[in-house]
Amino acid sequence: MKLGPLQWVRAAAVLVAILLLAGCFTKRKDEGARLYAQRCASCHGEQGEGLRRLIPPLAGSDYLAQHRSSLPCQLRKGLAGEIVVNGVKYNQLMPGNESLTDSEITNLLNFVQTSWGNKGEVWTIREVADELQYCGGARGL
């Protein structure tokens, strides 16, 4: 079958409609970046730079690799007490994010692991869910 100009237009319109519709279902695109801006940037900085000796940086932070397995639970439960990041001691309470789902934590972690020059090992949702077993268990997608 040969398509006339009208059919082509129709086909194109259908294709555009499908693409637009798909866009509606990919709200999770850039979820990590969005969550970071909402929940982390005010303290850790828009570029993950931290704040002097008050708030540790996330960009170029050696802590992320050294404490990789405890990161999911830290995001959910928060963190208190002294930590050392890039040789500097920090002691500021970090609030938890109890409402974040496992997949949101995964997206957030992967945003941090791959932003501002960070080239950390990315997480799978399975890995994150496994770690979250140590702090109250999975909370769905």
Add this chain to the structure above:
Amino acid sequence: MISSVFRRAVHVSLLALTGTILFPACSSKNAPSETATHLPYYGDRAMQPEPISGPADTIFTVPSFTLTNQDRKTITNDTFKGKIYVTDFFFATCPSICPKMQSELLRVYEKFQGDPRVLFLSHTIDPAHDSIPVLRDYAERLGIKDASRWHFATAPHDTIFSLARAYMTGAMEDATVKGGFAHSGTFALVDPQRHIRGVYDGMEPSQVNKLMQDIPVLLKEIEAEKQTAAR
């Protein structure tokens, strides 16, 4: 032919008219402040009874205060005599807006670090937790070594909260927010006569830039007044 020329002319003039209407609307927003030689006065004006001259229109004045800073020194209005200062309200364990707000104020501090006429005053709204050692640690972690330039101050709760109102900052206890206190990230600019001359949202870099433009304007105004007084 005539009608098309006419139509064209109408189009063009309409476009020009819209342009003239819209253009100032876009550009005038910040323009006056850049050329202003005087800053406005903030706060409610009150008619005060004057025994001799009759009721007088009085500009809002920051009330008298006594606070303690991170060096355990008592600070009062006199500490800021002949100076201008910028205030804000924070607490050390604040997980929401404070770090962003303090990093913005740090930007202002660093710009005017070399000018002893400009001071900074941060009040804790959580005096129960933020003891003097906590305030000192906080200041040092921010990189502030000279307490006489940037005071991190505490006082009884009621004093702080009424000062927050005076400096046009919303601050209250609120168990529903993270950290237990709700407050706005307002910076207030105060002149040597204890009048508020600028109020800025410390969470908005553009407004903090405006503060950095306003400080030299206020300094110039003060120098001009000094010269008139000396004459």
